Amino acid sequence: MNQFKLFGNLSRWNTQSKADFMMLIVTMLWGSSYLFMQMGLDSLQAFNLIALRFGIAFILAGLIFYKRLIRIDFKTLFYGFILGTILFLVISVVTIGLKFTTISNTGFLFSLSVIFVPLLLALFFKIKPEKKVIYGVTIAFIGIALLTLNGELKINSGDYLIILGAIFYAVQIIVTDKLTKNVDSITLGIIQLGVTGAWGLLFSLFIEKPHLPSTTKSWIAIMALSILCSAIGFIGQAVAQKHTTATHTGLIFSMEPVFAAIFAFIFVGETLPGKGYIGAILILVGVLAAEFNFKNPFMRKRFNKTVDSSEA
Template structure:
């Protein structure tokens, strides 16, 4: 496969990650709606259980052919996914939404730090700049006061760490296997863990209102079935660090959905934060030296036009 094709595949993968991040930005609104009538583990079980059933219907030919290796990878990623989500959902009981949003976004910096620590892979300077800008933007978007460390805060930090591990592991194990099958299986295992914990610590039930059903179906189909399978497939063609940086757009999308559906307005500080997040992602994605050169801008425009024709 030639290099131009590799570039196009990576651009398409990155855009798929942006779409996934958009769905996850909307998930905050849906989770708030769903938790009005069901408990935390119950919500996780329903969310990923529905996602698994939808995905199996679409990809059943792949699922019936999975081997032991694929099954074990799906189990590993499903467990990481469940404990990641559980840490954040339970953490929200004793911390604010603003703190949780910022702390979970620490996954953006945990990814390159873990890569450097575990694989001695030094991040590029543009990535470091992008991470710093994105983190500053996330802080301006989400922090509304002093950051007090509570049990909930620690759980959200743990969730960010687990999600960074999930991103890295996904990038490592999906290169030479059927990524779609693994993406489907991890949903099933995450839902099974949620059901087990719900029976252990809660009283499992179905949503009791139309609003909750809409929320659960949206979480299951868009935010989970499409979201996590899309992430798994896209990571075959992009890097864990780029994935983590694109995910820093999540609070931007969350703010947009909050404005559209519940009329929330951002403060000037938060608008500055949103711009910094976007600039951080762009800084990490682009080769600034080439852009500063005369032909760099032209090449960028041509690449964007090329991608538009291949959508």
């Protein structure tokens, strides 16, 4: 009986490990998205870019998983509308903000969503933040100042928008965690893509003059954003979060700015000033401090639970 308990615990650990690994791949893809968005914005306006990115992703994912869409129920459709609307807010402010700041700044500031998750949980669900979250916020705040403040002690408008996008994404992480448990996660992810693209098209029609990309560079950016960063990325997130927690998602997502900075350096030669690197490191340290339990690491806790159950 004890052996069955042991294998049951290992099975659950393996399921969560696979989900966490999937989130790591998704995070790497998202780290590249800022580069592709900046490439796409050279010839497309913000909402036009969003409409194409998520519209194409929705069509491709829908063709692959059409059997799931045929069986869709109202609950999944409604949940997809909610998540797609929140995602549209996230992508809109980040896409617009990227016009006025750097890829590296965007990656590190957007990672603050990891800190905003426990803060929002405390605000709306009365879950008191742990001391490590308070320490993490303090460290990250100092990092933000070093990364973004210029000689006049001002933060540019692009950085403000990225921070707002991080707040919206924290909401999206929490809501996704709540909604993916009782519906088909792949179908939910597909509907989310379609709703986001529909909102982008609607705003583009009223505010911009939508058109197809006119250069090879723009098409590469759109297809990479659609297939890698959207279709695989957001459906992968929905599937992974069905088998892992919002806290785990946030911790893994903290690696995104590292990937973003690497892509920015390799492909466009983007670097930060000296204080910017210090600020970026402090933001990453703050994010990790807010998420990781250094006294009781995840693996040690899992191991202890396994041993206890095997000895019971």
